[in-house]
Amino acid sequence: MANFRMGPDTHVVPMTLFRNNRNKLASVLRESSGIRAKTSYVLLKGGKEVSFNDTDVNYPFRQESYFQYLFGVKEPNCYGVLHVESGKSTLFVPRLVEEYATWFGRLRSLDEFKAMYETDEVLYVDQLKMFFEKASPTVLLTLSGRNSDSELDSKPAYFPGIEKFKIDEEFLYPIIAECRVVKSAEEIEVLRYVAKISSEAHIKVMQFMRPGRREYEGESVFLHHCYAVGGCRHTSYTCICASGVNTAILHYGHAAAPNDRITKDGDMCLFDMGANYCGYAADITCSFPVNGKFTEDQKFIYNAVLAARNAVLTKARDGVCWVDMHKLANRVMLTHLKAGGMLKGDVNDMLDAGLAGIFQPYGLGHLLGLDVHDVGGYIKGQPKRPSEPWLKCLRFARLLKAGMYLAVEPGCYFVGWLMDRATAEPALSQFLNVQMFERFRDFGGICIEDNILITMDGCENFAVLPRTVEEIEKVMAG
Missing domain, CATH: 3.90.230.10 (Creatinase/methionine aminopeptidase superfamily)
Known part of the structure; x- marks a missing residue:
């Protein structure tokens, strides 16, 4: 079983935690009126690295919280998709050039990411449009809502070509926020x-x-x-x-x-x-x-x-x-x-x-x-x-x-x-x-x-x- 752990004496966080969160959200969405579960997909974008002003130095990366809730992924610039009816999850990771390995370490394969995060499928980010063209979704549920503490709005996921699909930016937010309130x-x-x-x-x-x-x-x-x-x-x-x-x-x-x-x-x-x-x-x-x-x-x-x-x-x-x-x-x-x-x-x-x-x-x-x-x-x-x-x-x-x-x-x-x-x-x-x-x-x-x-x-x-x-x-x- 895959897990997150920082050392031999630290807490083991099983990836089932995030899989169960995905199942919980999919179940609540299926019970909600207003969407057709069979052809509806949740689309989330993970956090991105933020540079220190105009330099090539980045602030320490912290994953976007809703993305962390559903996928538990350490890496930046990823996307996650959840099929509402089946609960099937697809993680999309950046396609990196070989030179990346010189500076940041060996590139992981898609199968390694799949095993690491226990998602049903892993593809590259540049395959998002092709994925949805094949799936023919009725609607993509993206995340947009106002945080009542910060008064800042979450930004809905975007990828080139998303304009071809029907997008709902409002339906998901109160449901996934409520899912996070009661802890597993x-x-x-x-x-x-x-x-x-x-x-x-x-x-x-x-x-x-x-x-x-x-x-x-x-x-x-x-x-x-x-x-x-x-x-x-x-x-x-x-x-x-x-x-x-x-x-x-x-x-x-x-x-x-x-x-x-x-x-x-x-x-x-x-x-x-x-x-x-x-x-x-x-x-x-x-x-x-x-x-x-x-x-x-x-x-x-x-x-x-x-x-x-x-x-x-x-x-x-x-x-x-x-x-x-x-x-x-x-x-x-x-x-x-x-x-x-x-x-x-x-x-x-x-x-x-x-x-x-x-x-x-x-x-x-x-x-x-x-x-x-x-x-x-x-x-x-x-x-x-x-x-x-x-x-x-x-x-x-x-x-x-x-x-x-x-x-x-x-x-x-x-x-x-x-x-x-x-x-x-x-x-x-x-x-x-x-x-x-x-x-x-x-x-x-x-x-x-x-x-x-x-x-x-x-x-x-x-x-x-x-x-x-x-x-x-x-x-x-x-």
């Missing part, structure tokens, strides 16, 4: 593995960090473990390695802030990092004191976030509304902030006023899988994005379903302009004990992010990490 047993094991490797790497970072080390030193420890031990060549996103006031910047680590601050005694660190294996993502965040010991203020905020996280992990299960989980997390966090003296008044009134959005200006979490913000959050036939200001950043608003996999990331942040707004608006400031609130102006933020699988009667957390104050201090001391 084989996908779950890949996700479990990449979360395990990421968790181990986070612990290595916690034990490594100390005052005086730069944020990127911690990042390098994470990257080394994920690759050297886990075989994870890629991360799922740019690592966020924030300390001190930088922890209030939600997407710190970007080009203008490249994880380069020197940590200081008394800082909190917020490290949001996730490895990627065979295209599947982890997304885990740990918050910890760089010196290994929490101050009383750090304990206060951390425990408020931890209580919110615990409440969600207790209640999340099949049939529960994700919007209700966001509300629950925020209610619990505000209740703890009130109990500690930062807030006053009725917590339900605080929620109605949108005060929670001052402390957590983003949604509770998101679907997770082949993309770190995975598809299926807002597609045709699913609930629309809430309009309330403190809910509009939710990346999905669905009822949870067994087999969904998602990131849960409650947080409490002290962001300067949001603090200014809270103190300036009477509707919000009435709930603040302003003097104590202002004491945290340079505190930064705390986030706890886990990766959970929804089951019929609860959830399973794949992020295996120290989470209580006592556990973190013990691990960092050890």
Whole structure:
């Protein structure tokens, strides 16, 4: 049986994972009205190599996610075809000149590609037109739709001569996106593995960090473990390695802030990092004191976030509304902030006023899988994005379903302009004990992010990490 594996101690991903995904999509399409399965074909184009500006150097290649979902192919510039009625798959690979082997290695034969990826047939890309002329399809289903997170559109497959055939660019997208939402047993094991490797790497970072080390030193420890031990060549996103006031910047680590601050005694660190294996993502965040010991203020905020996280992990299960989980997390966090003296008044009134959005200006979490913000959050036939200001950043608003996999990331942040707004608006400031609130102006933020699988009667957390104050201090001391 063919498989993907990066080394003898890394996870084995069987090619049956992708074959089963193809069968799942074909089955759903056959049950859908509006197409003739016998003469309908799915046509996808894989990712292409992207050059660094105008040079002959390329960025590290990452396969296009929908193509990865159906074919699991490592190589760029491929096409994939799926016959809806039979489920027969055909992979199309580039026809390369012999000289290619000098620079990039021996050319594989079509039979080798067929064995490697367990497709029914392999042809060359330049045979696409001839293939469809022989097949006489009623329609080619290509992929075009808008990603609700990025607001960018997927680009439908094209090849010279495609104009001769009837194309439907809209039918496929919501169906294949929905197929990706509920994970198969084989996908779950890949996700479990990449979360395990990421968790181990986070612990290595916690034990490594100390005052005086730069944020990127911690990042390098994470990257080394994920690759050297886990075989994870890629991360799922740019690592966020924030300390001190930088922890209030939600997407710190970007080009203008490249994880380069020197940590200081008394800082909190917020490290949001996730490895990627065979295209599947982890997304885990740990918050910890760089010196290994929490101050009383750090304990206060951390425990408020931890209580919110615990409440969600207790209640999340099949049939529960994700919007209700966001509300629950925020209610619990505000209740703890009130109990500690930062807030006053009725917590339900605080929620109605949108005060929670001052402390957590983003949604509770998101679907997770082949993309770190995975598809299926807002597609045709699913609930629309809430309009309330403190809910509009939710990346999905669905009822949870067994087999969904998602990131849960409650947080409490002290962001300067949001603090200014809270103190300036009477509707919000009435709930603040302003003097104590202002004491945290340079505190930064705390986030706890886990990766959970929804089951019929609860959830399973794949992020295996120290989470209580006592556990973190013990691990960092050890």
